[in-house]
Amino acid sequence: MQRPALTNAARPATYEVDAINERGEVVPTPIAGEHPLTLYLDKRELVTLMTLGGAPEALAIGYLRNQRLLRSVEELAAVQVDWETDSVAITTRSGDFWERKGIEDKLGKRTVTSGCGQGTVFGDLMEEIDQVTFPADARLSEEVLYAVMDNVRKYESIYKQAGAVHGCALCANSGERGEIMMFVEDVGRHNAVDAIAGQMWLDGLTGGDKIFYTTGRLTSEMVIKCAQMGIPFLLSRSGLTQMGHEIAERTGITMIGRCQGKHYLLFTGKQRFSKTLGTQYA
Amino acid sequence: MQRPALTNAARPATYEVDAINERGEVVPTPIAGEHPLTLYLDKRELVTLMTLGGAPEALAIGYLRNQRLLRSVEELAAVQVDWETDSVAITTRSGDFWERKGIEDKLGKRTVTSGCGQGTVFGDLMEEIDQVTFPADARLSEEVLYAVMDNVRKYESIYKQAGAVHGCALCANSGERGEIMMFVEDVGRHNAVDAIAGQMWLDGLTGGDKIFYTTGRLTSEMVIKCAQMGIPFLLSRSGLTQMGHEIAERTGITMIGRCQGKHYLLFTGKQRFSKTLGTQYA
Numbered sequence: 001m002q003r004p005a006l007t008n009a010a011r012p013a014t015y016e017v018d019a020i021n022e023r024g025e026v027v028p029t030p031i032a033g034e035h036p037l038t039l040y041l042d043k044r045e046l047v048t049l050m051t052l053g054g055a056p057e058a059l060a061i062g063y064l065r066n067q068r069l070l071r072s073v074e075e076l077a078a079v080q081v082d083w084e085t086d087s088v089a090i091t092t093r094s095g096d097f098w099e100r101k102g103i104e105d106k107l108g109k110r111t112v113t114s115g116c117g118q119g120t121v122f123g124d125l126m127e128e129i130d131q132v133t134f135p136a137d138a139r140l141s142e143e144v145l146y147a148v149m150d151n152v153r154k155y156e157s158i159y160k161q162a163g164a165v166h167g168c169a170l171c172a173n174s175g176e177r178g179e180i181m182m183f184v185e186d187v188g189r190h191n192a193v194d195a196i197a198g199q200m201w202l203d204g205l206t207g208g209d210k211i212f213y214t215t216g217r218l219t220s221e222m223v224i225k226c227a228q229m230g231i232p233f234l235l236s237r238s239g240l241t242q243m244g245h246e247i248a249e250r251t252g253i254t255m256i257g258r259c260q261g262k263h264y265l266l267f268t269g270k271q272r273f274s275k276t277l278g279t280q281y282a
Numbered sequence: 283m284q285r286p287a288l289t290n291a292a293r294p295a296t297y298e299v300d301a302i303n304e305r306g307e308v309v310p311t312p313i314a315g316e317h318p319l320t321l322y323l324d325k326r327e328l329v330t331l332m333t334l335g336g337a338p339e340a341l342a343i344g345y346l347r348n349q350r351l352l353r354s355v356e357e358l359a360a361v362q363v364d365w366e367t368d369s370v371a372i373t374t375r376s377g378d379f380w381e382r383k384g385i386e387d388k389l390g391k392r393t394v395t396s397g398c399g400q401g402t403v404f405g406d407l408m409e410e411i412d413q414v415t416f417p418a419d420a421r422l423s424e425e426v427l428y429a430v431m432d433n434v435r436k437y438e439s440i441y442k443q444a445g446a447v448h449g450c451a452l453c454a455n456s457g458e459r460g461e462i463m464m465f466v467e468d469v470g471r472h473n474a475v476d477a478i479a480g481q482m483w484l485d486g487l488t489g490g491d492k493i494f495y496t497t498g499r500l501t502s503e504m505v506i507k508c509a510q511m512g513i514p515f516l517l518s519r520s521g522l523t524q525m526g527h528e529i530a531e532r533t534g535i536t537m538i539g540r541c542q543g544k545h546y547l548l549f550t551g552k553q554r555f556s557k558t559l560g561t562q563y564a
Binding site for chain 2 (some may be wrong): 006019021029031032033049050097142164219221240263275
């Protein structure tokens, strides 16, 4: 694969401010960064994301991927972040993205999703859902589920320092250890999942042998993005919504919520999950 | 004030699905509703929000308010929700919103904010921030702060049943009790704040003698929306981001985060806050 030319322009994750606590004491308090980042695609302004700024290149690429504005990372020649102007210049190899795609019409129809309530997806959210397939032999054991939960719990996250961010982890489902391959946090939970989608493209990774973990809620768009990445297992520390559940059933993804301590709730795709002692749900 | 004609079309807040827990038991589990709601303004499609659907009329009005597409609720003739088509028809009294406002140009510049990462605001987020003023005599005592936290904790929320929602409360700052005047929950935290903004318009309420509480994080857009409603006090159970902090300082709003149990952190606008025993910060 020919990689696009990339900057490597992460911002500091936390900043310190003073607060006054209930005892009247001044408490230096780390808070999460938040920066506007305007995406320019072949010189046309596309959107401004508010981001922690930890992985701006992967975020920009993943945004284009998850909005289905690009079909392959190979369409990209360069992704150049410039924090002087809070912008990222994305250049396609052909250089005429807008002419070729006739995307303007699609921009006319925007869906604002329950990211945290008002994310955006161009076009029809559901249009590709029925084309999603997962490897026939994909399985998740309770042992690996617990390993993932333990790995995430121990991770030295920005959340532990400063709160106010959501995290997403891409984990391996090829051994017993559920190891974390990527961990991205952002002030927007959709930014975190988009950045992982972008980095997977850059690293040429497919989703079939992976597990996706998010600290955030399993709303419709979260399930759709995970399915589009081809990842059969979606775990969350949080709960889910009705549309998240409906779409999970429709795609057949294995979705497990309320992952905390030794507790979890298996909602959909139970045929792919087995308890440690060998039980498998029919 | 002439109220617009309104439907009253709340959806059920929760639905029940079966899950399997770590002991292999089937557990009936309430989950939060999530529905698309497409806003049509004077017959033109504006946006689709994913919402719990508990206060769709107030949400539609508050969305228009917080996006600064309308200046007054009196511009509205009718707000009619139809869940058969997942849509809400918003009609202005003049009926020619799009011609009068020349808003199309503004739609060209969209800011996707860290709602949960990717909310939308038309135009320049900051343009009105410097015009915000709060009543000169607005004060909050620690006693009322604790009363608000206690009221919110005891509230019979959808969150307690089903999780996966954020809540916002509008509270009175006119006595000692910090009573909840409105409480809105939604799968999107920006929907919850927008619905309160819409209901405040419908009820003719101003913000100067109120307190705003949110379960969600204090990101830039949350602070901006609270300031635009003219509410001098913004409380959250969660943390804040750097831009949330910067904008709070710029507007002079009194912002208190990490409100849990008997703990809190006072970040900005401390001159308006006094501890129970009479200390006031200079």
